[in-house]
Structure formats: C-alpha cells, structure tokens
Amino acid sequence: MATRTALTGNYAVARAxxxxxxxxxxxxxxxxxxDVVEEFSxxxxxxxxxxxxxxxxxxxxxxxxxxxxxxxxxxxxxxxxSQGLALMWEMLYIASGYRLPIVMALANRALSGPINIHCxxxxxxxxxxxxxxxxxxxxxxxxYDTMLQAVRIAEHPDVLTPVMVCYDGFVVSHAMASVELxxxxxxxxxxxxxxxxxxxxxxxxxVTYGPLVxxxxxxxxxxxxxxxxxxxxxxxxxxxxxxxDVSGRYYGLVEPYRLDDxxxxxxxxxxxxxxxxxxxDELRDxxxxxxxxxxxxxxxxxxxxVAKHLDGKKAVAVMDRAESFGARGGPLCTLxxxxxxxxxxxxxxxxxxYGLGGRDTTTKDIHSVxxxxxxxxxxxxxxxxxxxxxxxxxxxxxxx
Amino acid sequence: MAVDxxxxxxxxxxxxxxxWGWRSIPLGGVITEAGSAELYQTGDWxxxxxxxxxxxxxxxxxxxxxxxxxxxxVENGKVVGIDYYHCKGCGVCSAECPVKPExxxxxxxxxxxxxxx
Numbered sequence: 214m215a216t217r218t219a220l221t222g223n224y225a226v227a228r229a230x231x232x233x234x235x236x237x238x239x240x241x242x243x244x245x246x247x248d249v250v251e252e253f254s255x256x257x258x259x260x261x262x263x264x265x266x267x268x269x270x271x272x273x274x275x276x277x278x279x280x281x282x283x284x285x286x287x288x289x290x291x292x293x294x295s296q297g298l299a300l301m302w303e304m305l306y307i308a309s310g311y312r313l314p315i316v317m318a319l320a321n322r323a324l325s326g327p328i329n330i331h332c333x334x335x336x337x338x339x340x341x342x343x344x345x346x347x348x349x350x351x352x353x354x355x356x357y358d359t360m361l362q363a364v365r366i367a368e369h370p371d372v373l374t375p376v377m378v379c380y381d382g383f384v385v386s387h388a389m390a391s392v393e394l395x396x397x398x399x400x401x402x403x404x405x406x407x408x409x410x411x412x413x414x415x416x417x418x419x420v421t422y423g424p425l426v427x428x429x430x431x432x433x434x435x436x437x438x439x440x441x442x443x444x445x446x447x448x449x450x451x452x453x454x455x456x457x458d459v460s461g462r463y464y465g466l467v468e469p470y471r472l473d474d475x476x477x478x479x480x481x482x483x484x485x486x487x488x489x490x491x492x493x494d495e496l497r498d499x500x501x502x503x504x505x506x507x508x509x510x511x512x513x514x515x516x517x518x519v520a521k522h523l524d525g526k527k528a529v530a531v532m533d534r535a536e537s538f539g540a541r542g543g544p545l546c547t548l549x550x551x552x553x554x555x556x557x558x559x560x561x562x563x564x565x566x567y568g569l570g571g572r573d574t575t576t577k578d579i580h581s582v583x584x585x586x587x588x589x590x591x592x593x594x595x596x597x598x599x600x601x602x603x604x605x606x607x608x609x610x611x612x613x
Numbered sequence: 614m615a616v617d618x619x620x621x622x623x624x625x626x627x628x629x630x631x632x633w634g635w636r637s638i639p640l641g642g643v644i645t646e647a648g649s650a651e652l653y654q655t656g657d658w659x660x661x662x663x664x665x666x667x668x669x670x671x672x673x674x675x676x677x678x679x680x681x682x683x684x685x686x687v688e689n690g691k692v693v694g695i696d697y698y699h700c701k702g703c704g705v706c707s708a709e710c711p712v713k714p715e716x717x718x719x720x721x722x723x724x725x726x727x728x729x730x
Contacts, residue, residue, distance in 0.1 A: 312641035373640060411643045421644035433635040434642050440635070 215399075215460070220392045222353040222385035223248035226292065226318045226378070229360035231256045232400035235316075236287035239267035239278035243297040244330045245382035246320040250292055272297040276304035283313035284422045286412025288364070291315065294382060295322035298336045302343070308375045309344025310434070311422055312410075312441060314367030315375040317345075318360065320386040321483070321534075323570040331571020332382040334482060337511075338535040338544045344438060346376040346445050347512040349482040351468075353390040356380040358462055361395070364404050365452045371444040373410065379511075381484040383571060395460060403459050442513050449510050466515040468507040469522050471497060475504025477586040478523060480549055481532040482508055485567065485574055489532075492579040503583055514548045520556035523549070527590035528561045530582045532602075534568045541599050561595045567602035578603045651699075655682065659702030662726045665695050669717040676706035676718055 220228065227249050230238065238257075240250040250268075257266040265282075269275040272293050283289045293301065298319060308315050321337055323329040337347055346366065350356040356378065363376040380386060395403065411420045426434055450465055457463030470490045472478055479489045486507035496503035506522050508515065523529055531550075533543020540547060546564035553560050565582055568574040582602065589595055639645050670692055677685040677692065684700035686693050695706075695718075702723070710716040 310641065311643075410640060411645070418645070419647055420639075422641075424642065424644050426642050430633075430638065430642070433633070433638055436635040437638055437640070 214396060216394045216396070217391060218394065219389050220353060220357075221248065221387050221389050222356045222380050223320065223387065224252055225353045225357035225392045225394075226360055226380075227252035227256070228394055229357045229400070230290055230318075231262050232395065232397050233288070233290070233361065233364055233404050234262050234401070235264055235290040237265045237267065237279070237282035237289045238291060239269055239275045239282065239289070240291045240293065241269050241272045241275045241297060243272070243294045245322055245332075245386040246292045246294040246297070246318065248386070249318055249320070272300040273304060276301040276308065279315045280304060280308050280311065280313060283308070283315050283409075284311065284412075285414050286409035288368075288407045289313075289315045290317070292318035292320070294320045295324055295330075295336045298340055299324060302340070305340055305343040305345060305375075307423075309442075310438060312373040312438070313375060314364075314373055314407075316360065316363045316367055317375065317377045318356075319377045319379045320382045321379055322382040329570040330382075332384050332484075332534070333569045333571065334379070334533075334535040335569075337377065337379045338537070340377070341512055341544060344374065344442060345512065346372075346374055346442060346449075346510070348376065348378055348449070348509055349511050350378065350380040350385065350509075351484055351487050351507060353380075353385055353388070354392050354462070355464070356385060357392055357394065358456060358460065358464065361400055361404055362449075362452045362456050362464065364407075365455075366445060366448055368407050369445075369448045369452075370410075372441055372448050374438075374441045374445065379483070384484045393460070393462075399459060403456065445513055446510065446515060464509065466508075466510040467518050467522065468509055470505045470507070472504035472506055472522055474502060476502040476527045477529070477583065477590050478504045478506055478526050479530045479532060479579065479582055479586070480506045480508065480519070480523070480545065482511060482534065482545060485532055485534065485579075488574060488576060488579050492576050492583060495576070495580075496583055501583075501587060503587075508545065511545070514552070516548075516552040516555060519549055520552045520558055523553060523560055524556070524558050526560050528563070528586035528595075530563050530565060530586045532582070533564060533566050536566055536569065543599075546599075561589055562598070563589070563595065564599045565602040566600070572603075574602070654698055655701050656696075656698045659697075659700060660723050661702040661704055661720045662697070662723050663695055663700065663702065663704065663706050663718050664721055664726075665692065666715075666717050666719070669712050669715060671712055671717070673711060675709045675711060679705045679709045681705065 279289045323333045324335045359378045367376040453464030489505040531546035684696040707718040710718045
C-alpha cells in the first residue's frame with residue numbers, strides 16, 4: 214500500500230533515495246538542496262540505508278567521488294544546486310563521457326553574481342550541453358517519482374547516461390505538499406538491480422577508464438556518446454509508462470494541457486507550467502481556446518513532439534527562467550523555435566524571460582502573457598519577440 | 614632498420630584496429646585489454662632517428678637504462694637494435710652513449726632516413 218504524507222520536495226527526493234538504496238552518495242550541502250543530503254545522511258546514520266555516504270569538501274570533489282564510485286561499479290547518486298553545479302562543471306562532462314549512469318537531484322537556483330539563493334533555471338541551463346539527461350519536474354510528487362524513474366533511465370543499456378532530476382528551488386524544494394510514496398518493496402522492485410558494464414572492481418576483467426583519446430578516436434567517441442542520449446526518449450517514455458502501471462501516475466516527455474483544440478499556448482518548464490494550467494482553466498471558463506505545454510524531458514529535447522503539439526497554433530509564448538546572454542532568446546525558446554523550423558511549421562512565437570532569482574510569477578503575470586498571444590492570434594502585430602516578464606523599467610513609472 | 618616480419622604482422626593488425634568506428638569502440642572509451650599501449654605507434658612522432666652501429670657497441674647498456682620508451686632491443690644481454698615502432702627519437706640513447714671517438718648510436722634526420730628507404 215502506498216503512503217500519502219506531507220513532504221517538501223527535498224524530503225520527497227531524500228525518501229526516494231532511501232528507497233533506491235544507492236551504493237554510494239557523495240555530496241556537499243548547498244541551498245536550496247541541503248535538506249536532501251542532510252535528511253539522507255540521517256538515514257545513513259540511523260542505519261536505514263546501507264549506502265556509503267561521502268561528505269566531500271566541495272561539489273567538484275563530490276562529482277569526482279561519484280565518477281570514481283560509478284566506474285568501480287556502484288549505483289551512485291548526488292544532489293546539488295546553483296554554484297555547486299557550476300563547480301562540478303568539468304566533472305559533469307567526464308561522468309557523461311565515461312557513460313556513468315549517475316543520478317543527481319538538482320534543486321534549481323540562480324547563479325551569482327549578484328548572489329541569490331532563489332529559483333531560476335540558470336544552473337541547469339549552464340549544464341544543458343554537458344551530456345546529461347535533464348528532466349524538469351513540476352511539483353514535489355513528480356520530483357519523488359522522477360528520482361525512481363531516473364535510475365532506470367540512466368542505467369538502461371541503450372542509454373548509460375547520467376540524469377539530472379531538476380525541480381524548482383524553494384517553490385518545490387521547500388514548499389510542503391501532499392506526496393504519495395510507493396512502498397519500499399514496490400520501489401525496490403521498480404528500480405531493480407544494477408549490473409555495471411565495465412566495473413573497475415571486477416579484477417578478472419581489468420579495464421582502463423580515462424585514457425588519452427586524441428584526434429584518431431575522440432570524434433568517434435562523441436558520436437557514440439550522442440547515440441546514448443538520443444536513445445533516451447523511448448526509454449523515458451517506457452519507464453514513465455511502467456511507473457504509471459505501479460503508481461497510477463503516468464509520465465512522458467512532455468505534458469500538454471488542454472492543448473488539442475487550443476488556438477494559443479504557453480510553453481514552460483517546471484513549476485511555472487502548473488501556474489499556466491491554472492490560467493488555462495480560467496481562460497477556458499471565459500471561453501478562450503487556451504492551452505499549455507510543459508516540456509518535462511528537456512535534454513534530449515523532444516523536438517518532433519514539441520513541433521507536433523504546437524502545429525496549427527495561432528500564437529505561442531515560450532517562458533524561459535534563464536537568460537542566454539546575447540542570444541536574444543532563452544534556451545527553451547530557441548529550441549522550441551528550432552523544432553518548429555525543422556518541422557516546417559510557421560507558428561508565431563514570442564519569448565518571455567521570467568522569474569529570475571526567485572521573482573514570483575503569479576497567475577496575473579501569466580495572464581498578461583496569454584493576453585498578448587490572444588491578441589496576436591486575433592490578428593494583432595507579433596511585435597517584440599523577446600522580453601522580460603513583469604520587469605520594472607528605469608523611469609519609475611513601470612515602463613518597460 | 615625496418616620493423617621485423619613478426620612485428621609487421623602484429624602492427625598491421627593494430628593498424629586495422631585503428632579504423633574502428635563509433636559503433637565498435639568500447640563504451641565511454643574504456644580500454645578492455647591490458648598492455649594495449651604496445652599497439653600505439655609512437656614511432657611516427659619521430660623527427661630524429663637513432664642509428665645503432667653494432668661494430669662500435671660495447672653492450673654497456675646505458676642506452677637501455679636511459680631509454681624512456683623501452684625501445685632498445687636486447688637479446689641475451691646484448692643490444693640487437695632499436696624498436697622503431699615505439700621510439701620517439703628523443704636522442705637520450707645517443708647522448709648517453711659513452712663509446713669514443715665515435716658513438717655507437719648516432720642520430721640522423723628522419724627525412725634523410727626516409728631517402729635511404
């Protein structure tokens with residue numbers, strides 16, 4: 214029997230880790246992820262999990278420890294946020310390049326400077342090209358559920374690629390919600406056991422990790438690596454289906470909301486997508502054909518699916534909670550637009566940068582976005598493509 | 614001068630391995646065999662070639678001691694030649710050779726060696 218209980222996103226993630234019983238967890242505390250490691254280390258201290266817990270002196274060391282342990286053949290997990298992920302940067306590429314199926318919880322937080330501890334996606338987006346799979350969760354329940362799924366996705370023999378389970382700092386990490394947990398046995402059966410491909414501890418079959426690979430093989434290695442991450446979408450879908458059969462909660466690559474007959478749509482990642490759903494309901498009640506699309510599996514980007522869902526819409530707004538300095542478009546928007554272009558779909562798209570550094574994004578803000586695309590859908594000018602949502606102007610009169 | 618026949622066979626197998634494509638490389642660039650560095654032809658890095666003169670060699674083994682790539686070939690306690698497949702041409706063997714008035718190992722340009730075949 215599943216248990217329903219009140220948990221913050223971080224505690225829900227820690228409970229998932231307790232049920233997964235990884236062989237090794239190496240981590241360093243950083244707000245807003247700290248509770249994950251704090252709670253998990255308590256489970257270790259209480260003898261509730263057999264995990265080897267390594268409290269490291271930095272996130273660079275934590276990821277290095279994860280890489281060593283994973284190469285040895287262990288099932289490995291960690292958690293971080295913001296500067297912590299930034300400090301892991303060079304090691305992230307090594308984890309993915311060596312095809313080590315490490316699972317990381319990432320409580321999304323803004324990057325310095327100036328220093329800020331609150332939510333945006335600049336940490337995750339900074340690592341989006343590091344070869345890790347990235348799944349953005351909308352709430353506490355999904356963060357818990359996705360941790361269990363991530364192990365299966367990362368360790369799938371066609372994939373063997375590390376996974377970041379991303380959830381909004383504070384909004385999800387610290388807010389308490391009603392979360393349904395699988396039984397320990399159920400979770401263990403779902404996650405299954407792990408058989409590493411080249412474990413260093415298998416001394417009968419010695420291998421070398423990390424040899425120098427120059428111009429004669431590096432090119433082929435990267436081609437091989439991309440095959441792993443591009444093999445992930447059907448695995449993410451299958452694991453999401455199987456998880457649904459166990460829990461009743463089904464997951465895919467994207468989550469469309471009242472989108473089929475919608476004329477306008479907003480595309481977003483994470484918790485803001487839930488706010489969009491509330492606004493869609495309000496607009497539908499007012500007779501407006503509005504919908505929304507949440508991208509759950511951001512890396513690898515579900516290009517064809519996004520294009521299919523947005524095909525025929527009269528206007529689309531893409532919400533980015535990270536800046537891509539100089540690109541005149543956030544990372545999500547540029548991928549959405551590239552998806553539409555590749556599919557030959559000419560859908561008017563506008564881009565909003567929202568919620569940086571934890572700026573609250575309310576239904577009122579989202580309504581202003583829908584008002585804009587409804588205007589475009591009714592024949593109005595598309596106007597400025599890229600802008601900041603609800604940003605104060607410099608003249609003290611709220612002019613942007 | 615050339616790599617002997619047995620070595621040639623071994624290395625031609627190695628060079629066919631170098632054509633492995635992305636589908637056949639072990640996952641993540643892992644090397645699954647021990648001692649595979651032997652198959653890496655570091656000899657093609659060489660711009661200067663050591664030439665061993667058997668008639669002058671006293672078998673003092675200083676070249677064997679100093680060679681950083683184990684490229685001095687020794688049989689029954691005597692120098693028999695140089696492993697050009699692995700020798701990078703650093704010249705330490707020639708520099709350390711104590712034989713006088715002419716050293717038992719001298720360095721020539723690879724371009725020059727190439728002309729001789």
